[in-house]
Amino acid sequence: MAMAQPHRGMDPATTNPTTNPRVRLEPLGRDNLAQARRLNALLFPVRYSECVYRKMVVAGKFSQLAYFGNVCVGTVGCTTQPLVQGTMGPLQLYIMTLGVLAPYRRLGIGSALLQHILQQVAITNHEATDPVDTISQIALHVQIDNEEALQFYQRHGFEAAGIEQNYYQRMSPSDAFILVKTVAPVQQ
Numbered sequence: 001m002a003m004a005q006p007h008r009g010m011d012p013a014t015t016n017p018t019t020n021p022r023v024r025l026e027p028l029g030r031d032n033l034a035q036a037r038r039l040n041a042l043l044f045p046v047r048y049s050e051c052v053y054r055k056m057v058v059a060g061k062f063s064q065l066a067y068f069g070n071v072c073v074g075t076v077g078c079t080t081q082p083l084v085q086g087t088m089g090p091l092q093l094y095i096m097t098l099g100v101l102a103p104y105r106r107l108g109i110g111s112a113l114l115q116h117i118l119q120q121v122a123i124t125n126h127e128a129t130d131p132v133d134t135i136s137q138i139a140l141h142v143q144i145d146n147e148e149a150l151q152f153y154q155r156h157g158f159e160a161a162g163i164e165q166n167y168y169q170r171m172s173p174s175d176a177f178i179l180v181k182t183v184a185p186v187q188q
C-alpha cells in the first residue's frame, strides 16, 4: 500500500471524532501536505494545482488528514469563500476534496472527516463577532454517477441544489451535482 508511511507520533492537535480508537485526524499544514498530494493522486483523476493546496492549508482547521493506526488513509480539503460572489460574507465552506482509500472505507473515517468539519463550522459561527465571518452553507460537487458519495452526503444531510453541466473537463460523465447543507445561524 503506497500510503503506509509511519507517522511521527501523536500530536496534541490530533482528534478522533469516531468510536474507533485506531482513527485520528490531524490538521493539514505545510509539513504534511505531501500526504494529501499523494492521497489525492490515488483517489481522484484530477491533478490539483499548488494554488488549490495553498487554499486548503489556509483553511487548515477544516482541512484534515485521517490516519488509521500509522497509515494515512483519508483527507479532506476545504476553502472558505463568500456565499454570494462580490460580497464580504456570510461564508460558504466549499469541500474541494474528501476521500478515503478503498481498503479503509465503511469504517466511519469519511464520516469522521465530515463530522470534524461540522464541529469546526459550529465553533467558527459561535466565535464570530460579525455576521460576515459566519459560515451559512457547506457545498461541494459530486460526479452525477458517484452513487457511493451521493448516498454518503445525503445521509449527512446534504441536498442536491442543481446540476452543473460539463463541470469535469476530462471525466465522463462530465456533469456534477452541486450538494449543499445549510448551516443554522447562531442565535446571538
Ligand SMILES: CC(C)(COP(=O)(O)OP(=O)(O)OC[C@H]1O[C@@H](n2cnc3c(N)ncnc32)[C@H](O)[C@@H]1OP(=O)(O)O)[C@@H](O)C(=O)NCCC(=O)NCCS
Residues within 6 Å of the ligand: 043, 096, 097, 098, 099, 100, 101, 104, 105, 106, 107, 108, 109, 110, 111, 112, 140, 141, 142, 146, 148, 149, 151, 152, 153, 155
Ligand atoms: C465517499 C467516501 C469519502 C466515504 O468514505 P467512508 O470512509 O467509506 O465513509 P463512512 O465509512 O463514514 O460511511 C460510508 C458508509 O459505510 C457505512 N459504515 C460506516 N461504518 C460502518 C461499519 N463499521 N460497518 C459497516 N458499514 C459502515 C456507513 O453507514 C456509510 O453508508 P452509506 O454511505 O450508504 O450511508 C468514500 O467512499 C470515498 O473516498 N470515495 C471516493 C472519493 C469520492 O468520491 N469523494 C466524494 C467527492 S469529494
